Amino acid sequence: MTENLVSLKVDVADHVAEVTLLGPGKGNAMGPDFWRELPVVFNALDADPEVRAVVITGSGAHFSYGLDLPAMMGSWADMLGPDSLAGARTRFLDTIRDLQNAVTSVAACRKPVIAAVSGWCIGGGVDVIAAADIRLASADAKFSVREVKVAIVADLGSLQRLSGIIGEGHLRELAFTGKDIDAERARAINLVNDVHPDQATLLDAARALAAEIAQNPPLVVQGTKDVLGQDRDRRVADGLRYVAAWNSAFLPSKDLGEAVQSFLERRPPNFTGE
Template identity: 75%
Template sequence: MTHSAENLTDLVSLRVDREGHVAEVTLLGPSKGNAMGPDFWRELPLVFGALDADPEVRAIVLTGSGRNFSYGLDLPAMLPSWAEYLGGEALAGPRTTFLGEVRRLQEAVSSVAATRKPVIAAVSGWCIGGGVDVIAAADVRLASADAKFSVREVKVAIVADLGSLQRLGAIIGEGHLRELALTGRDIDAARAERIGLVNDVHPDQEAVLAAARELAAEIAANPPLVVQGVKDVLAANTEEQVRAGLRYVSAWNAAFLPSKDLQEGVQAFLERRDPHYTGE
């Protein structure tokens, strides 16, 4: 089904609003904390593909509903379809299927980066895992003072594979990226601004959203084809490296992700306890 920016009304996980030449995409969940389940991964590329194709849209604001941007991947919703693979005994068939699944999710996130229209992410509250992948694909990131960020995949025995490891190096530098990805620690808005993950920090959610809308309107007032050209030329600096990195990590995870540590990490997450990893 092809969506236009005008008929994006039958969505479950996202809402699209328009104000002049600016579109606003809001994460809705429906899981707690706008966690990213099957509906999100299906709808994200549809929405950004439609906005990319709409000549009336010149800039996009991306934000979350409620108090948080996103808790990241909705593990309880996504795990059932991965059960055969995550059991640790998967042969070539299940591994190949999982490789395709990882690449499908990667392409969903990449649809944010690939749209010709500049994307401004307005982040409040938690932005974890997949949430960081998505804002890393945006052009500009703004935060409220209560925002917290975490490249947390390592905590559940997963190599982050949806874009953070490929895109954040150019945004925050390799040293900061390695620290965040290897520890899985949380950082606050002040640290995020200091390392360049966000451009500015605003007092609260209302203020950061207002700032994002103002910035999007300022961009939208410029000649649209020139703005798109600027984004296209900038993408040439990193696009091939990002694409190659995504292909590599998807193949790496298809080969090496199943482990006792992964099972322990997932079980500990579901049981809300600390995991105990053995390197198996």
């Protein structure tokens, strides 16, 4: 399972797996390797009888800067042109569904998943931690559902999963503004359960919580997760299908091109609604 991984590292000890985001993009940005490897890793952890709980965290100072947009856009260019027809848009729909399925592999893993977040957790990073069962943060953690800032409707699960975690009002505020929030605000709106002073203390707490879970009867814990997810999983699946269809139809835009160009040129974007 852990052979030839580029973007993730997996360590297993005492029935707890620790999955660490490695990049290779700056700030553990999520490029093609990440999206290919994430479901491979979590499907394997799901099937491994020795694993009873999972901790997911980021290497270095940050959890993840989110989608590595420049790295991903190269393979999407022929699908996102202004004159893209049904064939190209259908391929893009399949691409969105593949990315959605990668994040859903975290939620679908029968073993409880604890996200330990330090530093930045942006966009796709929030999608991943929303798919986890429990979220913990260090005091320096910052969160942003930032897709609106790059002319994208968030389509990998944040809009579907966060309503059950932080409530509709907080979700709409974050998704409409793309604002950043710190760890204390994240705790106040229930995005994270607890905030710890620093990254080392955070990881100790996440590992201790995973070990506590791993001491319980594993099939009962897995059954509890399954029962808790019944209503949510159906609602999330419906929402993911809808947003994938919406984005395959409407995502190609001048504003998206402007978002990418302004990012590369390190300047504020000028969105025109086109």
